[in-house]
Structure formats: C-alpha cells, structure tokens
Amino acid sequence: MIEVEHLSKIYGTTQAIADVTFRVEPGEILGFLGPNGAGKTTTMRILAGYLPATQGTARVAGFEVHENSMAVRQRIGYLPEHPPLYPDMTVEAFLYFVARIKRVPAGDRAEKVRSAMQRCFLAEKAQVSIHKLSKGFRQRVGIAQAIVHDPPAIILDEPTVGLDPRQIIEVRKLIESMAGDRTVILSTHILPEASTLCNRIAILHQGRIVATDTPEQLQQRLVSGAGYEVELEGTPANAEQAITTVRSLPGIQTVELATNATLPPNRYLLQVTATAQAEPAPEIAASLIAKGMRLHELRRTRVSLEDVFLTLTTADPQPEALRAELEGDESNSCQ
Template sequence: MLTGRPIPSVLGMIEVEQLTQQYGARAAIQDLTFRVEAGEILGFLGPNGAGKTTTLRILAAAQPASRGTARIAGWDVHRQAQAVRQRIGYLPEIPPLYPEMTVQAYLSFVARLKGVVAGDRPQRLAETLQRCGLNDRAQTPIRKLSKGYRQRVGLAQAIVHDPPVILLDEPTVGLDPRQLQEVRSLIRSLAGEKTVIFSSHILSEVSQVSDRVVILNQGRLVTTTATRELLQQGGWHYRLEVSGDRNPLAVLQSLDGVQSVQMQAQTGDRWIISLTSQADQEIGAAIAATIQQQGGQLWELRRDRPSLEEIFLRLTAPVPLNPSEEPAE
C-alpha cells in the first residue's frame, strides 16, 4: 500500500536537486541538479565512469542517494519508492531477461509483476509486441534471440505497463548499424507521449534522438542545453592560407574572440593556419581585415563548425582529481 502523497511538480516530470552519491570518501555523483519536462527526451551523456548509471539507479528507486532529492511525477524516489517504481520503466545496460522464457511469456510475467490488471494484459501485450517489432518473435525463447532483439525485449519490459517515465541506460551498446537505427526510431517514437532519459557516451548518437542533453563528467554536471544549441558552444573552426612578408600568427592570436591559433604548415612565404573562435563568435571578417592590414594575401578562408565529438571531448576533458575522488559508474 502506498503511503504519502505526491509533491506538486511545478518544474518537470523528473526533478533532481543537489543529488550526491558517496562510496566511502569517493563521490560517484556530486550535487547534480536538473529537470526533465513531461514528454521530453533527455540525452544523458558522459564518458564511462561519469556517474550516469548511478544517477539512473537512484531515479529508478533501485538505490538510495547519500544526499539530495529526486522526484518522479512529484513522488520522492526515496521516501515513496514503491509509487515511483509503478510510474517508471527502467532498462539497465544489461536487460533483466529470463532466457528460457518465450518473449510473450516473459512480457506477461513482467506485466503481472508491475501491476497491470488481468483484463488489460492482453491489450497491453499486443500493443507492446507491435510497438517493439516483436510480433514474429512472440513465441521464441529469449535465449535464441539476437542481441538486437534482446534489446527490443528489454525495451518492451520497460513500457509494457504504460509508465509515464522511461529510463534507458546505454540501450544501444553492442548493436550493429541496422539495430541501432531500429532502437533509435523506437525511442524517438516515444517523444511527447513519455518522458525519457536515454544515457550514452556517444554525443552524435544522442543528438539524433533527444531534445536536450545533460553532460556529466567525473560525477559533476558540465552542461545542460538544447541539442540544437550544443554546436554553438564550440565556436567556429577556420582554416587560412596566407602569404606575405610577416608570419601572421602573433597578430591573429591578439584578435578579440580568438580561442586558439595553430600553425599547420609553412612553405616559403605561405602559411596554413588553423584558428578556433570562442563560443558562438563569428570572426571571419576580422581575420580577413587583419591579414590585409599587415600587407598579407589571403588565398583561402574556410569556416566549419566543430564536430559533436570534438565538443564532447572538450567538455569532458579529464581534470586532476585527488586520489580519494576517483569517479565510479
């Protein structure tokens, strides 16, 4: 029997405030604060060991936090854990499958376990099998399924009871390109209908699925932003080919809005230079004007956005830690 009442949620379907998990002197996550709106798909990103799995376990009411609070649909994940478990679907990195059961028998068992009333089970099973592309595997023992189909069964057990919130921990690990596309399409189909946290360590993958991203590094929040805005955080990359009597490197380094300048090659009086601007600074005109002012000739000026991988690597660059602060997944 459930106790207590949900706390009215004015911020979002998922609310995390100052969440911290200590393992002795070591912090797996520290002071995390973020929210997820109803119907939003949130990409939960970070390198291995960043604290993604720890956070999802806490949100799934599978382990308590050392301190801080988290609420799902207004229910506190620690004090009202049973209410939270009834309102979430959780897919850990290794799906909780019973290999000797058939797909349909397993999903029927999960539906019963998660409180789907007997009269509703046939419809819920039929809808889930259809949605996850499992109709032609319904009577197949799970041990005979490929990894891609096992991931589908894992997703099916997370949604069979029609929860409003779904937590997916690295759901695409080990899948081939076709299986990746199928799982991504399934996750995208949940947008607007369910609130989803989808964890991964590959930014480009999450960008294809999520509305917004939260990036963790060594247990701490690095950034939370709309996926479409993430590229703007990386500034612009410029490639210049310049000729003249003077090396332009020093004068380019002094320009406002420049983050870094590197010499790539030099042949005679020609230089090839790589330049990166600060976040969202467009300085192409200033570069061209500077070269002309010092009497140089600009043969080429090419501008590109940094790749998602470059931005991710910059945001999650290792920082020095005390020996007692080594992060854990």
Template sequence: MIEVEHLSKIYGATPAIQDVTFSVKKGEILGFLGPNGAGKTTTMRILSGYLPATSGTARIAGHEVHEESMAVRQRIGYLPENPPLYPEMTVEGFLYFVARLKRVPAGERARQVETALKRCNLLEKRDVLIRKLSKGFKQRVGIAQAIVHNPPVIILDEPTIGLDPRQIIEVRNLIKSLAGEHTIILSTHILPEVSMTCNRVAIINRGRIVATDTPEGLMNQLASGSGCELELESRPEEQTAVMEFLRELPGVSSVELIRAVNLPENRFRLRVLFPAGVESAPAIAFALAQRGINLYEMRRTRASLEDVFLQVTTEEKSAESEETTPASEEQGNTSELVEVNNNSSEKIKKDE
C-alpha cells in the same frame, strides 16, 4: 515530470556523483551525456529506485524516489545497460511475466503486451526464444519490457551499446517514437545519439553536472559556433610547425589536422577553433601571409556538440570508475525480476 535536486552518492570516501541537479519536462527526451565513469549509471540507478542516494532528492511524477519507491517503480520503465532477459523464455512469455510483475491488471495484460510487441516491432518474434535473438532484437525486448506497463517515464541506460549501425538506427527511431507520450532519459556517452534523438542535454563529468540546455543552446552558449577550416600549402615536414605556429596565436583555442583525401601535393587541411565571443579569422589570415604560408581556402564552421563536450569535460579519464560500486548494489540490474523456472514461461503467459 522529473525533478532532481542536489543528489549525491558516496562510497566510503569516494564520491560517485555530487550535487547533481536537473529536471525533465513531460514528453521530453533528455540526453544524459558523459564519459565512461562520469556517474551516469549511478544516477540512473538512483532514479529507478535500485540504489539509495547518500543525500539530495529525486521526484518522478510527483513521488519521491526514496520515500515512495514502489509508487515510483510503477511509474517508470527502466532499461539497464545489460537488459535483465531470461534466455529460455519466449519474447511474448517474458513480456507477460514482466507485465505481471509490474502489476498490470489481468484484464489489460494481453492488450499491453500486444502494444509493446507492436511498438518495438517484435510481432514476428513473439514465439522465438530470447536466446535465439540477435543483439538488436534483444535490445528491442529490453525496451519492450520497459514500456509494457505503459509508464509515464522511461529511463534508458546506453540502449545502443554493442549494436551495429543498422540496429542503432532502428533503436534510435524507436526511442523517438516513444517521445511525447512518455518522458525519457537517455543515458549515453555516444554523441550522435544525443544530437539525433534528444530535445535537451545534461552533461555530467566526474560526478557533477557541468552543462545543461538544448543541443543548440549548448553550442551557442559554450562554443559560440566560432571556428574555421583552412586549406594550406607546406612541405610535409613543416606541417607540424605550422600547426604549432597557429596554436600560439592570440584568439586560437585549438588546432587539429583534418584527414582529407584527394588534395594536391603539399596541401593539408586544419580545423581551428576560437574562444567564445572571439573572431580570429582575419588575424589568422594576416599571420599566415606574414609567415609566407600559402592559404588556399578559409571556411567558417559552426561548433558541434562534440566541441561542447570536449570543452566542458576533461580529457583525463578518472582512474576511479562507478564500477567500484559494491557487488551487492551492482546486482540491481536484475533485482526487479525474480528467479523463475525456465520451463514455466508459457504457463506464466496464460495464467489469470
């Protein structure tokens, strides 16, 4: 359904993305995961036809994005990070407007709008002005405008950013309900979004794809599920030295303090990770005993998607962000929706 090969975008001498290659099968939800400034939004804008690539190809539903831009736009629904909403229009009026722009036939327009309202749980808000909606409902309207023409492909750029926990759960459930019937790319830097929503993951860092697989496959392949949690006893002033001692042991890749409550005096908990394919737990227990450090518990743990993410991305944030995109191109968020007189929203809804 989606095939991306060797895609690059360069601004002057600065590459935003380089040699990006991935694919998404029909009905899948792909989590496009990366830190801020990694190239997620640039990639999404290229796929949605709002930004030309410097090199490489992208095909959606059999159509090349650059060569067949209009055909591609008819087959995708795009929710940018900042949804292009008109605050003085009603929810229903806005969806009729978008359906018309998306060339939904006049005879099917009412049915398509009604379907979008139902799927996004907006029926009770259909006559409400968009400016009066909460952030969560505005995000629902953004998703509704992306699906009102029933596209086979949906691209969502940071769909839960700025939402409260309840709104996040509601939007997450909405996205999952769209899978199967639609192929979805979910671009985000929020790890729980990916693990709870997506079938497959592509991780981008500094403009390059650094890993792609199912969440489980990435955890098995890159982090090997290898690690343990320790409960130790040592005076508070000695705990840092204990952590440094463990970090120096062969077969230990990282040591971090776990913020635990209700522990007995002088007890503390650590999480220790091992390199892929290495079993270090027995050696750690032996080394602690030799050092005279009391070990009260050692529990094996399975690496998480967060561990994988930290492993394949650098901790240092790139000084250059994709927000260096020229202003004329950054305005692509709203290029699909032309300016209209706010007072005409209800007329748009009913015409034709």
C-alpha cells in the same frame, strides 16, 4: 516529469555522484553523457528505485522515489545496460510476467503486451524463446518490458551498446517514437547518439553535472569567438606575410599556421580566431587578395559536441566555474 535536486551517493569513501540537479519535462529526451564511471548508471538506478541516495531528492511523476518507491516503479520504465531477461521464456510469456509484476490490471494485460510487442516490432517473435533471439531482438525485448505498463517516464541505460549499425538505427528510431508525451532519460557515451536523439544533454564528469543544454547551445557556449580556416598557395614567406596581414585586421584574436594539416605541396592553412562580435571573413579575403595572395578557401570552423565533451571531461569538475563560463548568469541551467 522527472525532478532531481542535490542528489548524492557515497559508497564507503567513494562519492559516486555529488549534488546532481536536473529536470526533464514530458515529451523531452534528456541525454546523460559522460565517460565510464561518471555516475550515469548510479543516477539512473536511484531514479528507478533500485538504489537509495545518500542525500538529495528525486521525484518521478510527482512521487518522491525514496518515500514511494512502489508507486514510482509503476510509473517508470527502466532498461538497465544488461536487461534481466528470462532466456527460457517466450517473448510473449515474459512480457505477461512483467505486466503482472508492474500491476497492470488483468483485463488490460493482453492489450498492453500486444501493444508493446507491436511498438518494438516483436509480434513475429511472440512465441520464440528469448535465448534464441539475436542481440538486437533481445534489446527490443528489454525495451518492450520497460514500456509494457505504459509508464509516463522511461529510463534507458546504454540502449544501443553491443549492437551492429543496423540494429542501432532500429533502436534509435524506436526510442524517438516512444518519446511523445513521455519523459525519457537516455544514458550513453556515444556522442552522435546523444546529438541525434536528445533535446538536451547533461554532461557528467566525476559524479557531477558540469553542463546542461541543447547540443547546439553547448557547442556555441564553449566558443569565446568565431573560428576560420584560410587555405593559401605560395611559399613559406607568403604564409608568414599572410599571418602578419590577417593579425593586423580588427577583431582578430589569434592567427596560427596549422602544422598537422594534410595539404598538397605549396599549400598552407591558417587557423584564425576572432571576437564573437566580429565578422572578419570579407576583410580577411580582401586583404589577402590585395597583397597578391592566392586564396583557395576561406571557411568558418565549428566546435563539435566531441570538442565540448573532451573540454568538460578532461579537467577537474568545478560546477560553479563551469556554469559561469558556459551559461553566464542563467539560474535555470539544469531545468
């Protein structure tokens, strides 16, 4: 388990992170999502014991990071964005070296190294010098060094950066297989990666966590009502009549004519929002057909994780207001 409470870090006059609070349970993958410079790496380095916090506390497996940094390092696996590998060492020799540093008992090292290489699909590269490996295999070595001592918590900073599509898929599968009963924090700015791999996502903006929840709940909570798209065929006058007709229905909030839609000639797209309680699709279709409109398609629209991310990271971070907007009166927004 990883617990962070009111964590802050100040470099001179620059506040890198401010009042960061969250909790990650065993078996859970928490995604740290944010633009470059949001404070993801700073938070991870504090958790890994490589950087002191200015304020706040962080605990890993019950140990306070600042007071018990050596105990924490033995219980955490850390993959920096640029893993510090020794290029002249073979894969196996490097992992033995890391196991020794992590204080793995001498009698257990061979098995731990073998297990890490097997899990990271490195067995065939055991005697290959690291400098001869591809970027994807070097990243696997970085992950192997993070798990060679079998830690209960793993922190991965941008683990797929710079990899090709095939390598990205392989590394993602590896991360999924590592979770099990471990606590995993995954830093990324790749939205599909966070949505695919993570049970929950914490969005950081300008050093603050502005939202924490499952990908699905983040998408739902940003939406104040339901959205629909209505595709019609006809003249501009028909489109105006359709707008007037739909606006008159109960539960409808807004109706706009989409100006940037790519459609065949004489086709029009209406963008409709309704209250959260309304289910106006049947009434929309029936009213338009009753007016003689040629309705081609009526579909529900869905807010994407990208929409959520852009909304939360383009405004000044105001944590209390955002929590109220996104999470109502929930008191465990970061648990």
